[in-house]
Structures are given as C-alpha cells and as structure tokens.
Amino acid sequence: xxxxxxxKLCTHLISSAFQRCRLSKDLCRLSVVLESSPTTPMIxxxxxxxxxGSCLEEFQDLKYTREGIGTEKWDGxxxxxxxxxxxxxxxxxxxxxxxxxxxxxxxxLPSNPKNGAKFSGxxxxxxxxxxxxSLLAEINxxxxxxxxxxxxxxxxxxxxxxxxxxxxxxxxxxxxNECSSLRFSTSNVExxxxxxxxxxLKHGNSIxxxxxxxxxxxxxxxxxxxxxCSLESHRNSELLMEAVIVISEVSELTTSCFRSCSxxxxxxxxxxxxxxxxxxxxxxxxxxxxxxxxxxxxxxxVDQGDHALIEWESLPPYLHIDMALHCYHxxxxxxxxxxxxxxxxxLIRKAVKxxxxxxxxxxxxxxxxxxxxxxxxxxxxxxxxxxxxxLSSNDSDFQSECISLLGIQSQEIVGEAIEDCIEKKIISVIxxxxxxxxxxxxxxLFLFEDDCPQGPYFExxxxxxxxxxxxx
Numbered sequence: 001x002x003x004x005x006x007x008k009l010c011t012h013l014i015s016s017a018f019q020r021c022r023l024s025k026d027l028c029r030l031s032v033v034l035e036s037s038p039t040t041p042m043i044x045x046x047x048x049x050x051x052x053g054s055c056l057e058e059f060q061d062l063k064y065t066r067e068g069i070g071t072e073k074w075d076g077x078x079x080x081x082x083x084x085x086x087x088x089x090x091x092x093x094x095x096x097x098x099x100x101x102x103x104x105x106x107x108x109l110p111s112n113p114k115n116g117a118k119f120s121g122x123x124x125x126x127x128x129x130x131x132x133x134s135l136l137a138e139i140n141x142x143x144x145x146x147x148x149x150x151x152x153x154x155x156x157x158x159x160x161x162x163x164x165x166x167x168x169x170x171x172x173x174x175x176x177n178e179c180s181s182l183r184f185s186t187s188n189v190e191x192x193x194x195x196x197x198x199x200x201l202k203h204g205n206s207i208x209x210x211x212x213x214x215x216x217x218x219x220x221x222x223x224x225x226x227x228x229c230s231l232e233s234h235r236n237s238e239l240l241m242e243a244v245i246v247i248s249e250v251s252e253l254t255t256s257c258f259r260s261c262s263x264x265x266x267x268x269x270x271x272x273x274x275x276x277x278x279x280x281x282x283x284x285x286x287x288x289x290x291x292x293x294x295x296x297x298x299x300x301x302v303d304q305g306d307h308a309l310i311e312w313e314s315l316p317p318y319l320h321i322d323m324a325l326h327c328y329h330x331x332x333x334x335x336x337x338x339x340x341x342x343x344x345x346x347l348i349r350k351a352v353k354x355x356x357x358x359x360x361x362x363x364x365x366x367x368x369x370x371x372x373x374x375x376x377x378x379x380x381x382x383x384x385x386x387x388x389x390x391l392s393s394n395d396s397d398f399q400s401e402c403i404s405l406l407g408i409q410s411q412e413i414v415g416e417a418i419e420d421c422i423e424k425k426i427i428s429v430i431x432x433x434x435x436x437x438x439x440x441x442x443x444x445l446f447l448f449e450d451d452c453p454q455g456p457y458f459e460x461x462x463x464x465x466x467x468x469x470x471x472x
Contacts, residue, residue: 004130006074006135007135018154027155032045032158048121048122049122050119056095081093081123083122085119091108091111094106147199188326222248222366224356224358224362227240228347228348228350228354246323248322265323269324272327294367297314368431379426
C-alpha cells in the first residue's frame with residue numbers, strides 16, 4: 001500500500017490519541033473528523049480524545065519537513081488544545097513543525113480556566129490540501145487494524161463532514177462502541193487472540209459482518225498463542241513479544257465468496273499498542289523457523305510495508321493462515337514513542353514457535369511434522385503385520401492378553417477390528433510425541449500402554465551418553 005507522508009502523519013496523531021486513552025483508567029472517547037468545504041480545497045482534520053491529556057514531548061518525533069510534505073499540501077502547523085485531570089487550565093498551543101529551530105516551534109496561546117471542573121482530554125487540528133477519499137481509505141484501514149488489539153476502554157468514531165450548498169452533511173463512517181465479553185482484566189494476548197479471530201471471520205475486516213458462506217461456526221478456526229519476554233536490565237523494563245496464529249479450515253471451497261483460501265499468510269505487526277511497519281528482525285525470524293516441524297513448507301517472506309506476506313508451498317487448499325505479532329513493554333505507564341527498542345529475531349522466533357506448539361497441543365494430529373507424516377504412512381502396514389501375528393498365534397492366552405491390552409471386547413474379535421485398533425494406537429503415539437517441542441521429545445510411549453517393565457537394564461540416558469556402556 002502506497003501511503004503518503006500526510007497520511008502517515010494523520011495515523012501517527014490518531015495512534016497517540018489511542019495511547020492517551022489506553023493509559024487512562026476511565027472509559028474514553030476518540031473522535032476523528034474530516035471536514036471539507038466546497039469553497040476551499042483544504043480539509044480540516046480534527047483528532048480529539050478524552051484520555052490522560054497530552055505531553056508536548058509526544059510531538060517531538062514529528063519531523064515532517066518540506067521534503068516529506070510539500071508546502072502546497074500542509075503549512076506544518078498543528079493546533080493543540082489539552083488538559084490533564086490535575087490541571088486548573090485548558091492549554092492552547094501552536095506547533096510549527098517546519099521551523100528548524102526547536103525553540104521557535106512552540107507558541108503558547110492564552111489558556112482557559114477550568115473553574116474547578118475535573119476532566120482531561122486533547123484535540124489536535126491541522127488543515128491540509130488533499131482529498132477526503134484518499135485520507136478516508138488510510139484512516140479507516142488504520143482503525144480496522146487497531147480493533148484487533150481490543151483496547152478495552154476506548155470508543156472510537158470516524159466522521160466525515162461535507163459542506164455544500166445545502167449546508168453541512170455529516171456521515172458517520174466508522175463507529176465502535178460494542179459491548180465486549182472480555183473483562184478489563186483480560187490479558188493483552190487474549191485480547192489480541194479475540195481481535196484476530198474477529199478479523200479473520202470478517203475476511204480482514206473488508207466487510208462488516210461474519211461471512212457464513214466460509215464459516216458456519218468459530219469451531220472452524222484453530223488458534224494458538226505464544227508470549228516470549230526479554231528483560232532489558234539497563235531500563236528495568238520487560239519487553240514482551242506476543243504471537244497469535246489463526247488457521248481457518250473451510251470444508252468446501254465456494255466461488256460465491258470473494259475470499260478463497262490461498263497459499264499466502266498476512267502477518268500483521270503491532271508495537272506498543274499501535275500498528276507498525278515490518279522490521280528486518282521480523283523478516284529474519286519468520287524465515288529462520290523450521291516450518292517443516294509443523295508440516296509447512298516456506299516459499300518466501302516479503303515486506304509489504306504495513307504487514308509481511310508469507311507464501312507457502314503445497315498448503316492444502318482448504319486451509320488459510322493468519323498471524324499477528326505484538327511487541328510492547330510490560331511497564332504500563334509509557335508515553336507514546338518513549339521506548340525505541342525493537343525485538344530481536346530470537347524473541348520473535350520464540351513467540352511464533354510457542355504459538356505453533358500451542359496449536360499442536362490443542363489440536364491432536366494437527367500441524368504434524370513432515371517426519372511424523374512420513375512415519376504415519378507406515379502405520380497401516382505395521383498394524384497389518386502385528387494383527388497378523390496376533391491372529392495367527394495358536395496360543396489362546398497370548399491372543400487374549402493382546403486383545404485385552406488393545407481394549408477390544410471379545411465379541412469384536414475380527415481381523416479388521418484388531419488391525420484398525422493397532423493402527424489408531426500407532427498414530428496416536430506418533431502424534432503425541434510430535435506435539436512436544438524438539439528438545440523435549442522422548443522415546444515413543446509404549447504402544448499398548450502397559451506398565452513399563454522394571455529392571456536394571458531399563459535406564460534413562462542423558463543426551464551424549466554412551467548407550468552401550470554396561471551398568472555399574
């Protein structure tokens with residue numbers, strides 16, 4: 001997506017408003033209004049929130065120069081009105097971001113008294129020369145991605161006000177104030193999980209309602225989560241990396257739905273509770289994972305600006321994979337843009353692998369490694385051989401013991417029943433062992449779940465020991 005500098009500026013200002021709301025302990029309202037007039041080509045953009053109030057440090061990262069945004073597009077002036085709960089006044093500022101001397105950027109205007117009222121909030125306004133439609137598309141896209149984070153205390157709206165000969169026409173483009181079943185105490189990764197699930201059900205929020213032609217129920221979605229952390233001792237702040245993976249199974253491909261399953265995965269990126277661009281560390285991490293351990297074959301990973309795109313080889317046509325990554329500091333009260341730390345690829349890789357392992361653990365027989373799939377292909381022949389040995393034996397006690405271990409009732413003693421039961425047990429053992437992380441894998445479980453034979457020669461050897469050495 002080709003995003004202009006002016007669009008990036010607007011989404012940055014909206015992101016800061018979201019953070020001010022997130023850091024508030026109260027329910028907050030965030031409103032973005034795009035106001036156009038037929039008498040002037042300028043669009044007035046107003047971003048207001050009832051969050052904790054603004055700190056002028058938030059605008060220090062806004063280094064949009066004449067090279068970034070032409071003077072014909074924007075004069076570089078921001079109008080800021082803000083107050084905090086503890087303030088006795090409402091403060092007014094003008095910020096000229098085109099001013100090269102930082103001391104001259106800020107102009108303090110007369111403030112207004114609050115007369116003892118207790119409230120907080122911020123409004124940032126700017127006038128730009130652009131089309132409403134171009135701004136609307138990017139801002140709406142930004143709002144839809146913010147919904148995935150499910151920030152609990154923010155109701156947001158996007159409003160278009162168009163002036164014409166008939167007067168002012170107001171169009172509410174986007175509004176969210178839905179009653180969420182999530183509690184305020186719900187963890188961030190659970191919110192991300194819920195948000196990505198809804199995103200997938202709405203086909204990437206391209207439509208407003210769940211598509212029943214693809215998803216009859218949420219049970220068609222398989223979801224795994226992973227959280228990795230890294231302690232930054234010099235800042236005494238814990239950096240968290242969350243990964244959520246959603247795999248959707250469509251039982252029957254349909255041409256009536258515009259969203260057909262494909263071999264490409266959209267990997268959404270978030271940093272400090274806001275959408276962000278794809279980092280090189282993320283691309284390296286996604287490339288370095290041994291996807292074959294999860295039955296997947298990686299084709300390529302491509303940076304798409306606001307998301308990464310993974311292309312798979314030989315992905316079944318009924319499967320579709322979506323992924324979201326979120327990096328943030330555990331410390332709650334962090335002003336927007338305070339920390340610049342990026343997660344390294346090892347932290348990202350660990351979170352993604354934990355999410356994949358979680359998927360395998362929750363869904364037996366799912367995401368089996370290529371090695372496990374190969375072994376499972378031998379199960380029918382092996383089961384047939386074992387069943388033949390049991391049925392061909394003339395020892396009735398041996399047959400009865402085998403049948404008892406298999407859990408088959410005496411009236412079910414037929415070749416196919418024994419063979420099917422053995423095959424299921426073989427596959428179950430393979431799947432159970434494949435669910436474990438590579439470093440935790442052990443010898444396969446006993447096929448018939450009998451007590452482990454005890455004796456001096458049944459010992460557990462650590463990795464690297466000589467297994468042929470005799471016991472003392």
